[in-house]
Amino acid sequence: MTQPTKVDNIPLALIPPLRLRRSQMKFYRSLPLALLTFAAAQVLSPSIVEARAPEHTFAIGTNDFLLDGQRFEIRCGEIHAARVPREYWRHRLQMAKAMGLNTVCAYLFWNQIEPREGKFDWSDQADVAEFCRIAQEEKLWVILRPGPYSCAEWEMGGLPWWLLKNDEIKLRSRDPLFLEPAKKYLKEVGRVLGPLQVTHGGPILMVQVENEYGFLGKDVEYMGELRKTLIDAGFNVPLFACNPPSVIRNAFREDIFPVVNFGSDPAGGFRALRAVLPQGPLMCGEFYPGWFDTWGSPHHTGSTQRFLNDLDYMLKNDESFSIYMAHGGTTFGLWSGADRPFKPDTSSYDYDAPISEAGWPTDKFFQTRKLFAQYLLPGETIPEPPAKNPVISLAEVELTESAPLLGNLGKGISSKSPLNMEQYDQDHGCIVYQTTIPAGEAGTLDLGTVHDFGFVFLDGQPIGVADRRNNSFKIKLPARTKPGTLQVLVEAMGRVNFGEEVHDHKGIIGSVKLEGKELLDWKAYNFPLDKKMLGRLRYQKTATSGPAFWRGTIRVEKPGDTFLDLRSWGKGVVWVNGHCLGRYWDIGPTQTAYVPGPWLKKGKNEIVILDLVGPEKPVVAGLEQPILNEQHAEKDFARGHRSVVTLALDSAKPVLSASFEPGTAMQEVHLDSAKRGRYFCIESLNAFDGKQFAAIGELDVLDNSGRSISHDGWTVAYVDSEEREREDGSAENAIDGQTANFWHTQWGSAQPNHPHRLVIDFGKPQTVSGFRYVPRQGAGDVGGRIKDYRIYVGDNLVQR
Numbered sequence: 001m002t003q004p005t006k007v008d009n010i011p012l013a014l015i016p017p018l019r020l021r022r023s024q025m026k027f028y029r030s031l032p033l034a035l036l037t038f039a040a041a042q043v044l045s046p047s048i049v050e051a052r053a054p055e056h057t058f059a060i061g062t063n064d065f066l067l068d069g070q071r072f073e074i075r076c077g078e079i080h081a082a083r084v085p086r087e088y089w090r091h092r093l094q095m096a097k098a099m100g101l102n103t104v105c106a107y108l109f110w111n112q113i114e115p116r117e118g119k120f121d122w123s124d125q126a127d128v129a130e131f132c133r134i135a136q137e138e139k140l141w142v143i144l145r146p147g148p149y150s151c152a153e154w155e156m157g158g159l160p161w162w163l164l165k166n167d168e169i170k171l172r173s174r175d176p177l178f179l180e181p182a183k184k185y186l187k188e189v190g191r192v193l194g195p196l197q198v199t200h201g202g203p204i205l206m207v208q209v210e211n212e213y214g215f216l217g218k219d220v221e222y223m224g225e226l227r228k229t230l231i232d233a234g235f236n237v238p239l240f241a242c243n244p245p246s247v248i249r250n251a252f253r254e255d256i257f258p259v260v261n262f263g264s265d266p267a268g269g270f271r272a273l274r275a276v277l278p279q280g281p282l283m284c285g286e287f288y289p290g291w292f293d294t295w296g297s298p299h300h301t302g303s304t305q306r307f308l309n310d311l312d313y314m315l316k317n318d319e320s321f322s323i324y325m326a327h328g329g330t331t332f333g334l335w336s337g338a339d340r341p342f343k344p345d346t347s348s349y350d351y352d353a354p355i356s357e358a359g360w361p362t363d364k365f366f367q368t369r370k371l372f373a374q375y376l377l378p379g380e381t382i383p384e385p386p387a388k389n390p391v392i393s394l395a396e397v398e399l400t401e402s403a404p405l406l407g408n409l410g411k412g413i414s415s416k417s418p419l420n421m422e423q424y425d426q427d428h429g430c431i432v433y434q435t436t437i438p439a440g441e442a443g444t445l446d447l448g449t450v451h452d453f454g455f456v457f458l459d460g461q462p463i464g465v466a467d468r469r470n471n472s473f474k475i476k477l478p479a480r481t482k483p484g485t486l487q488v489l490v491e492a493m494g495r496v497n498f499g500e501e502v503h504d505h506k507g508i509i510g511s512v513k514l515e516g517k518e519l520l521d522w523k524a525y526n527f528p529l530d531k532k533m534l535g536r537l538r539y540q541k542t543a544t545s546g547p548a549f550w551r552g553t554i555r556v557e558k559p560g561d562t563f564l565d566l567r568s569w570g571k572g573v574v575w576v577n578g579h580c581l582g583r584y585w586d587i588g589p590t591q592t593a594y595v596p597g598p599w600l601k602k603g604k605n606e607i608v609i610l611d612l613v614g615p616e617k618p619v620v621a622g623l624e625q626p627i628l629n630e631q632h633a634e635k636d637f638a639r640g641h642r643s644v645v646t647l648a649l650d651s652a653k654p655v656l657s658a659s660f661e662p663g664t665a666m667q668e669v670h671l672d673s674a675k676r677g678r679y680f681c682i683e684s685l686n687a688f689d690g691k692q693f694a695a696i697g698e699l700d701v702l703d704n705s706g707r708s709i710s711h712d713g714w715t716v717a718y719v720d721s722e723e724r725e726r727e728d729g730s731a732e733n734a735i736d737g738q739t740a741n742f743w744h745t746q747w748g749s750a751q752p753n754h755p756h757r758l759v760i761d762f763g764k765p766q767t768v769s770g771f772r773y774v775p776r777q778g779a780g781d782v783g784g785r786i787k788d789y790r791i792y793v794g795d796n797l798v799q800r
């Protein structure tokens, strides 16, 4: 007799496995689903059930999500507890409820919860259980996204840095070096958050397995391992997985409910989802109202009208969704990540979300609230928004004390060659690498690879900056009449949070050579920028130049939210009363740091600012408005974020001339035979809409075995045109892995015509057998979709 695969038309695979005899199976088939789920909970973890009997049931029905057996449309929005001051969790959740949401979605960040291996810390900003409890009190359901990988523009995508202590590790795979600690972490998540599932009287309706794994791999067993781990950890609510349309089939499993992520074209997105989910409720796991910002690129905003149209479309069609982000908040501390290949994320995570960084209702908020009011389920109401938290301005003050970084080295660690940050058992921050170099002719210092910036000093004098953004790790050294002290101050920004590149060591990686001769006998001085390190600094009452910590006090009469104006500072990190507000950088687009009122006190408040390049004036003030969109490329210490090259295609022969298919689907193209070269150039000859623009959502390049080549070390060597004023159409968007953003040629102050060329520098020669092209996404005929094109591969496509 064949095994029943469905109960009430629900694939049995979606219900957690029970160890049941055949006779019990027949008995259960007759029970209503809700009772079945409840019974399942009884069997799986009796102890928890005892804690609280379920008051509600949640299930995935044939066509709808079912809450207490009734159709339930999930109107969800993403809020990260880690990105909202704990004191404001209730305020933001009340804002979410007042926007008309009935559910909040929350990532967990493994690296925040287990900052050191085996040391779990659920306190303060990591107390997600409390966040869930408050959500329940505010009548919001919760969808949990525990990881182990989360992405989210968060340091290493949420993965803990200490995994990199073993360089052999294969992250996000069944490699035991990864899977064992991941299982331990998820078990701990189950212990703490399991009791908050709806099956135990809590608000948690569903739990996500991994995050957009389809972008990285196709290993269904890996997803299976995580699914089993979550079930063994006590999660008995439905488990789901999210992916964008282009990779929704990758690693798809019947026993993990699929949802699709998209920023536009819901019809197209759900068509792709129906390919793997012929029946069942449709849900968009991430619907983007805006986007995140990276340092040195324009601030992102999303059209409110497009956002509302797509929401209205989904509501009309009974499709569920989660707005990513409903409220972005702030990536406090050193937690901001970096988009690949290396575009560090700003600390502000405003995301142009309906609820602004400081929790203010925007026009997008009110319009969404109005729209949702038209689609309330029976008995649902939308409360008034809570009062806005007080906002204050603070008069300008000068920071009068300074502690030169090179004057506060502390105890060093000796080693023959420089080690990377993880090998020094250091998680974040900076390292000063020091050695002695002989007298000699002027020459080239080759630092190998520096993640991420290396400020180089000779006898205390600044002589250059190594810059990962354009892979420039060689520094000219002047002639020396006597031996000199060489110091390389390495600043680690966030570890890349997307793709294979999350395997992102920090510090100096590899050996350092002077005129080709390896430099040995190094001493390293660690600056993890934590409380203990800040406490050992010796301040002086005089100003200083170069990398230094500055300290001062600001008087506050009546605490309130404010935005610290950092426009006269260069690049670094800022603290208020010991709270790390995040990173700042004068190139923008963000020029302020959000200071939550509860982190200020009446009277004196201490401000500490690390500036790696030195302030124009060591002053700060508190503004009543954030500055999220002010760029100063002229202030960038690497003048211009790309080295100047000229295109040299005249003597090059294209390795392919072809045409793309119309539409948004990813297209994989293979060359007749593999070609080798350091550069890959795509040249657009025209576009499907007949206009003069070109755009690309994403480009992946395939090696000889058809696998996508890691983007680590990739840079854009040349691009003839990119829109960077009216929107962020940067060329780097074509190689950052995210299909929701795109490279777009200029359309604002100029509209140059085809041919358009984009040249990728792999950093070293690669064998290319083909490439994957994801057109610019979006419904209908959006501009720039390339029709006819040519491909070039070679070592001399640009001249430096």
Ligand code: GLA
Pocket (backbone or CB within 6 Å): 150, 151, 152, 153, 211, 212, 261, 286, 291, 292, 738
């Ligand atoms: C992806 C990820 C999210 C986030 C968004 C961009 O879809 O799943 O974590 O990184 O992109 O903000």
